[in-house]
Amino acid sequence: MTMGLLAGDGGGGGLGYNTSCGKTSGLVWNLTSSYADQSNEASMMSATVIMFLLAALFFNLNLFSGLSDTSAILDPKVRVVLSKALSLFLPVMSYLFSEAKNAGGLACGGAAAPELPLRARLILTWMLLVELLRNKVEEIRMQRGDDGWHRGTVERAGRVVWLGSLVFFNLRGAGRKSVLGILWLLCVAKLVQRVTFTLVGKNSLAYGKNARLIISYMHHVPHHQPLQQQHGDDADHGDELLQRCRYAVMGEDKLVNKPTPAGYSVTSDITTAPTTTTVGKIWRLAEDDPFLASVDQDGRLRRLCLSFALFKLLRRSFEHLPPMSEAETRDCRSLIFFEGGLYCSSKRSNRSNGQGEDEKAVAAAEELFQVMKDETIFLSEYYHSVVPVALASPFFLLANYLLLPAMVLLLCLVIVVLCGNGDVPFAFHSLRSDNYSVSFGVLRMARCLLTRVLSSPSVFFSTIDLSITLLLFLVLVYEQVWEFVVFLFSNWFLVSMLHGYAAKPRWRRSATFNWAIRRMLWVRSKMSHPDITMRQFSALRSCRLSRQLRMVPAVSLTLPTIPVPKEVKHSIAEYLLLSATSLQEEDDCDPTATRRGLLSNGQLAVAEYAELRRACKSESIAEVILAWHIATCLFEEKFPSPHASPSRDMVVATTLSRYCAYLVAFHPELLPENEESTERVFEIMEEDLRRTVGFWRYHLPAAVAPLLGSGYEQIMRLEERPNLAQALEMAEMSALQRGAILERALEKEAKCAAGVEGMWKVLADLWVQLMVYVAPSGGEEHVMGHAKVLPEGGEFVTVLWALATHTGMRRAAPVAVGSMEHV
Structure with a gap:
């Protein structure tokens, strides 16, 4: 009707x-x-x-x-x-x-x-x-x-x-x-x-075939010794290594003569090819060209080109191609960490006035990790983009x-x-x-x-x-x-514009190009730029639902996410610098040796404490992480920060502890051991925790029944053995029991000469070493694990993995089960 x-x-x-x-x-x-x-x-x-x-x-x-x-x-x-x-x-x-x-x-x-x-x-x-x-x-x-x-x-x-x-x-x-x-x-x-x-x-040789082309290209790149070996340790070389860097940014596809059985035949005159833009060419141009120097005063554009060149080197890991050779990783290690390279030159020539040495080191670490973050963004956008930015x-x-x-x-x-x-x-x-x-x-x-x-x-x-x-x-x-x-306004288009500016001199005389670059940079300065983040998971405080449903991908999104603190970046960067120096010393002594550097599952940090050192001797890195995570959480409950802002060491220890626990709970495929073994260790710890604190306190939301506080004493009663050394060596103990015993040992050391701040320093060093230890994974399963998390925004451990891959940090291959039975 x-x-x-x-x-x-x-x-x-x-x-x-x-x-x-x-x-x-x-x-x-x-x-x-x-x-x-x-x-x-x-x-x-x-x-x-x-x-x-x-x-x-x-x-x-x-x-x-x-x-x-x-x-x-x-x-x-x-x-x-x-x-x-x-x-x-x-x-x-x-x-x-x-x-x-x-x-x-x-x-x-x-x-x-x-x-x-x-x-x-x-x-x-x-x-x-x-x-x-x-x-x-x-x-x-x-x-x-x-x-x-x-x-x-x-x-x-x-x-x-x-x-x-x-x-x-x-x-x-x-x-x-x-x-x-x-x-x-x-x-x-x-x-x-x-x-x-x-x-x-x-x-295209510039895109799909580029990973193979880069392998052939790198065979023609001259290798250089670190500058401190050439001129002495105390010389200030500025960014000389970066200015001499021959890593290809764009235009290397123009150097190909023909395909060969081993790859591609590349012209040998790569250093003077006008159509190819290298990292060194961009770095020198930013020093000599007035326009580029004016728009790149903070070095952001130069570092972006370096990120792009490193992205091209890392693609071979995702495309099942031969990895970087020892000579290539040695050069990359020098370029990133040694005198005349990225990290050291940033510390020496940080452009912020009035900064002390510590502030310059922190700023240099921020720049280093931004380079690696940009590299992972290039990777994720190349493999998972819905916009044709890679062709920009x-x-x-x-x-x-x-x-x-x-x-x-x-x-x-x-x-x-x-x-x-x-x-x-x-x-x-x-x-x-x-x-x-x-x-x-x-x-x-x-x-x-x-x-x-x-x-x-x-x-x-x-x-x-x-x-x-x-x-x-x-x-x-x-x-x-x-x-x-x-x-x-993508990074790809900006790198392409810089390539055109470096490879085509007529662009440098173009007022239109100068205007376009300035407008692009102004708009980009108003846009959001994602920082490196890490999720935080506490085995004793986080929501029980997130633990019980950890295999559901969406559940991990409920966990708190924080930007990686600058203290964490600085501590890891300094430890990586020491490790790179150790790698270089190993190479000088025995060029055929396996490169390990200072990789340690925490034993170096607690070398002076016999009782604590025994807790790092487990064959499972997941057990070590969870035990020290429980100990760190309990130690934080026992000795909270007396000030409004916690100390640097406390920030490093607590944030890395929660992030490593998150990796064990939600991303065992990113850890350097069998995924099922990691899951089993975590399940045993959970079951032990459930028995210790009781059914209701365990299953109710953390806001209603917090595990710490009233449950603290129940956990601490797990340690009833006077002989800590004997207790730590018992293989049948769960991570929760080991953590409770470790906290007693930490508390004992804190009441002695070391003090609370001294033990926070030990914990910070230990977690930095553990974080770096889990990063280098060259196995196919672990590489695919990193590839899987790239479109989800990436993980902090993926950034470290990329850095470890470039610098040649490797762990010794695990011994297969049963391999010693027939010896």
Whole structure:
């Protein structure tokens, strides 16, 4: 009855519409007429609900993606959800499209409708818009050997062909066919665009084949001895090693003569090749060129180019290629840590005035870890980006964002003319006459609908459908703008611009280029730049649910996440410097020896304490971590910081303790031992904790029943043995028992000459050593573990792993079980 009244409202006066709003009555009736048949009501309602949820999801996903250095990546958990939803979308909506088409035929008295019903056209519009939004979900895969993209491309091509058949075989009006035909053409353009990205990337020496090319390139890079060996330890060499660095930034693909059985034949004159930009060339140019020196006063651009060069070196680890040679790791170690390299030159020439030596060292550590963080961002964006940032260059900007849209616009005009059977005036006139939203105007139609949205169910449903369509259009426009902004202000495009500036002298004389660089840097300074973060997990304080459901990926997101404290970065950087020096000494004594440096599971930190040293002798690194984590938590409870801000050593010890415990609980694949063994150690510790504190105190939320405090004494009663040395050597003890005993030993030492601060210093050194010890993992399983966490934002241990890989830090390979039985 309501729909009949609305359809009969010609002038609109009876319903409160103005004269022009009366034209909307027929639209509302046509859009909601399928609900008249109650057998189709559920199908029509399902279409609206599905599209509302999907449109809201895409809207929120785009709205909160943010403009940051990692916004080219979509979180893999979100991608999985969207991929599964979109895989079911086309068949479900195709069925609902058929239902709407048939319902329109029934509404016309059972006769074949001369034109596709409005409801079916709306569903078809939704299907085309969602197909255009798939780019937000699909990664751009350019790595060699990854042939999985063929299947996805064929599936997407099949969807596009199916949608084209629905458009051109069901629509009759020239104007309606033109509008939906343009949307279909955009789907085709997006498909061709993605296929082109993949094929060009996979077959390019600058992208897909670059990892193999870099191996051949590095054979021609001259090796240098550390500068302190050449000129003496006390000489100030500035950044001489960086200025002489031949690591390729861009343009090395122009040096290839031909492929060979061993790789690629590269011209031997790589040091003077004008088309190739190296780290040293950028570093020297920043010192000599007035413009580059003015925009790179803090060295951020130079360090970004170094990160890009290191990213190219690290790609071979992810693509199953030969690792860096000993000579290459020795050079990289010198470049990063020794005199004339990154860390030491940053400490000597930090540009902040009035800084003391400690402040300069902290700033140098920040710069070192920012270089490694940028490298991991390059890695994650190369392998998991949904935006073509890896192809970023001025030429690609012109081709993809200027020439391609112009070509698509021309094809859209052709589609309009073809839909009008070649009659140009008729074709363009029908665009307005056959499409009510074009002739009447979307805003006027929305205003008319809103005046009746609360009083008429038909208008209410029409308003929802219109809102969904507008929301999808807005999301589509936003996604295109978002992609362009992310591309334009990405690290990739900035490195490409610097390569052009270094390799093409005419760019240095261009006022346009200088203006563009300054504007880019100004905008980037206003954008968010993610810091290195670490999650914090306490076996005694964190939520019990997060522990019990630790294998569910989303649960780890509930844990607190903090930026890595500068004290932690400084302590680890200083320890890595000592380790690099030790590695260099090992190399001087025996060039064939296995490089280990100062890798220690904490024994070096407690070498002076016999009772504590025994706790580090376990074969399982997970047992060592959990035992010392329990001891650190209990020691913190016993001796909290007397000041508002804890001491440096306390910050280092507590944050690294909680992060290492988080790795054991949530990412055992990143630790240097069997994943199942790590999980078993953690489960034993949990079971022991549950028995110790009781069922209710263990399972209730931490805010209701905190484990520490009232449960502290129960845990400490685990240590009832007077002989600590004998207790620590008992293999059957759990990590919780070992931790309680260790805390007693720490408390005993703290009451002696060492003092509380002295023991916090011991704990800080121990956790730094443990953190560095777990980082270097060259096994295939561990490398794939790091690759898995890259699109999730990466882990701090992945940054350390990359640094360890570059500098040649390795642990001795574990002895296989049973390997000694036949000796």
